[in-house]
Amino acid sequence: MLAQRAVKIHSLSEKLKAATGTRLREIPVPVVVGVSGGAFSGKKTFCRELRNVLDSEGIIFLPEAFYRSSPPIARDSEGFPLNIPLVEPNEFDSSMLALHLEGLSSGAPVLVPNYDWERGCRGSTWHVITPAPIIVVEGEFLFEDPAVFNRLDFKIFVDTPLESRVERLIAMEGAQKNLPKGWGEKEVRERLLFMNELYVEPRRRLADAFVSGEGPFDASLYELGARILDEVFSRCR
Secondary structure, X not given: OHHHHHHHHXXXXXXXXXXXXXXXXXOOOOEEEEEEOOOOOOHHHHHHHHHHHOOXXXXXXXXXXXXXXXXXXXXOOOOOEOOOOOOOHHHEOHHHHXXXXXXXXXXXXXXEEEEEOXXXXXXXXXXXXXXXXXXXXXXXXXXXXXXXXXXXXXXXEEEOOHHHHHHHHHHHHHHOXXXXXXXXXXXXXXXXXXXXXXXXXXXXXXXXXXXXXXXXXXXXXXXXHHHHHHHHHHOOX
């Protein structure tokens, strides 16, 4: 069944060319796909797999490129952080993202900063992203700013239970010693729950498609991939 769906997706690309004489890379207005969800919900993984399903006919914005430079993380005498360094909405530069989406949608290349994650700031180098028929952008606060939200043709929410996100955060940040000393499951859950109730749940209702962040994405990938390419097809009629 999944193989049949994959064939269907790639055949849409061929049908587009046959019906309109237009290749995917030549569509007049790109389709913008926004993928949101809580911290450690699996957004990046879903975006990467969606891009593969779409035969790499898209681009993925990494949210690190649109972080503002933030002050250094406060640490204790042993080097442990005093709190979990989760991102707040004001640290996400939605204005820059909105301008970049506007530029790409009009067919212009954009200059994107490289984010230095170790130092918690924008680096001194930039890279160029050229327009593509399908733009995939992911981030925890995509639905926060109307200037970004209103440019999204698809609004996908990766829905992952809090407990699973707690486990992932502990496994990743704990291994990298990015958790405060003495913090365990209880403290991590309370911190994520606070962020979840404040920022994630109020924006969840704005999504028009939901994907489970647990288990394989296969069924959701092919269904959404087909819908996205159908939208591309409609813009070339």
